[in-house]
Amino acid sequence: xxxxxxxxxxxxxxxxxxxxxxxxxxxxxxxxxxxxxxxxxxxxxxxxxxxxxxxxxxxxxxxxxxxxxxxxxxxxxxxxxxxxxxxxxxxxxxxxxxxxxxxxxxxxxxxxxxxxxxxxxxxxxxxxxxxxxxxxxxxxxxxxxxxxxxxxxxxxxxxxxxxxxxxxxxxxxxxxxxxxxxxxxxxxxxxxxxxxxxxxxxxxxxxxxxxxxxxxxxxxxxxxxxxxxxxxxxxxxxxxxxxxxxxxxxxxxxxxxxxxxxxxxxxxxxxxxxxxxxxxxxxxxxxxxxxxxxxxxxxxxxxxxxxxxxxxxxxxxxxxxxxxxxxxxxxxxxxxxxxxxxxxxxxxxxxxxxxxxxxxxxxxxxxxxxxxxxxxxxxxxxxxxxxxxxxxxxxxxx
Numbered sequence: 001x002x003x004x005x006x007x008x009x010x011x012x013x014x015x016x017x018x019x020x021x022x023x024x025x026x027x028x029x030x031x032x033x034x035x036x037x038x039x040x041x042x043x044x045x046x047x048x049x050x051x052x053x054x055x056x057x058x059x060x061x062x063x064x065x066x067x068x069x070x071x072x073x074x075x076x077x078x079x080x081x082x083x084x085x086x087x088x089x090x091x092x093x094x095x096x097x098x099x100x101x102x103x104x105x106x107x108x109x110x111x112x113x114x115x116x117x118x119x120x121x122x123x124x125x126x127x128x129x130x131x132x133x134x135x136x137x138x139x140x141x142x143x144x145x146x147x148x149x150x151x152x153x154x155x156x157x158x159x160x161x162x163x164x165x166x167x168x169x170x171x172x173x174x175x176x177x178x179x180x181x182x183x184x185x186x187x188x189x190x191x192x193x194x195x196x197x198x199x200x201x202x203x204x205x206x207x208x209x210x211x212x213x214x215x216x217x218x219x220x221x222x223x224x225x226x227x228x229x230x231x232x233x234x235x236x237x238x239x240x241x242x243x244x245x246x247x248x249x250x251x252x253x254x255x256x257x258x259x260x261x262x263x264x265x266x267x268x269x270x271x272x273x274x275x276x277x278x279x280x281x282x283x284x285x286x287x288x289x290x291x292x293x294x295x296x297x298x299x300x301x302x303x304x305x306x307x308x309x310x311x312x313x314x315x316x317x318x319x320x321x322x323x324x325x326x327x328x329x330x331x332x333x334x335x336x337x338x339x340x341x342x343x344x345x346x347x348x349x350x351x352x353x354x355x356x357x358x359x360x361x362x363x364x365x366x367x368x369x370x371x372x373x374x375x376x377x378x379x380x381x382x383x384x385x386x387x388x389x390x391x392x393x394x395x396x397x398x
């Protein structure tokens with residue numbers, strides 16, 4: 001039997017950030033991070049786009065709005081202090097026609113309400129910022145958007161935590177809850193914790209159910225893949241995004257300039273059939289297949305939040321020619337032959353409300369005096385890592 005004042009399940013950006021915040025608040029406490037994989041950030045965190053979002057997409061009354069704005073600043077300061085790589089790319093959101101201007105103006109309004117640095121620009125100004133981008137009349141410019149290497153940042157956090165006495169248990173996943181806040185792990189250890197913090201990502205809802213939470217929710221996985229541009233000369237210098245459909249949480253196919261200066265387009269948001277459905281039948285689980293297919297069938301039949309249309313559109317993106325065509329409309333010219341290599345797939349753990357069949361767009365946290373469960377930490381969770389962790393500790397753990 002091992003004991004720990006705090007036991008954190010999952011070593012992605014949220015688990016690491018929560019551990020970092022707990023260490024600040026309770027410097028003498030014992031902290032253990034439980035991770036089923038052999039290393040940190042092997043799932044959503046290590047497979048995300050690496051974009052530090054500015055915070056103008058989200059309505060002013062959402063947790064995401066303030067946390068994203070402040071999280072962007074906090075992570076940039078962290079990178080500066082530790083001399084980690086950061087690419088100050090900026091971002092432009094462009095329109096294709098007059099009907100999209102309404103949504104663009106709404107994004108500007110949200111950005112201003114959220115205290116984010118955003119500017120409505122015309123075609124001439126857009127040409128000065130990103131000569132290859134094209135828009136209808138207006139675009140939105142976000143100078144504080146940037147790109148980083150998520151694994152590099154998480155490694156720096158891990159090293160900091162290790163130096164401050166935080167214990168990492170790798171190859172040790174959550175197996176079941178026992179009495180007296182004891183967890184049985186897949187490595188054979190039993191761990192008794194004063195407080196359990198569930199940051200298990202794709203399996204957060206399953207663990208939460210063992211503690212009497214997440215009864216109204218289930219996680220539906222969506223697969224995200226990018227396509228890399230491999231020709232030596234990169235034709236753009238700024239991230240270029242389309243105006244998103246504000247009724248669903250996905251941002252559409254866009255251009256991202258990575259921290260290395262390379263370019264990729266994506267991502268997809270393809271409904272997955274089991275939680276770690278990365279490639280072929282890896283991590284296949286028959287129970288997950290039946291459960292997720294059951295929920296996806298209901299969403300398809302009812303066309304909740306436009307799921308049927310989303311599914312058809314996203315599945316077409318497996319066709320590389322179609323996928324590239326979604327991005328070419330955002331720029332004046334591009335060599336389509338330069339898009340050659342698919343990136344590693346990532347899975348977005350998207351929370352679904354079982355009764356209303358809605359995708360939850362904001363962060364969702366449940367818990368009591370013994371445990372705290374991070375049920376929905378979708379994009380921009382990486383950008384919000386530090387500020388979200390501060391909220392969790394101050395509001396749900398203190």
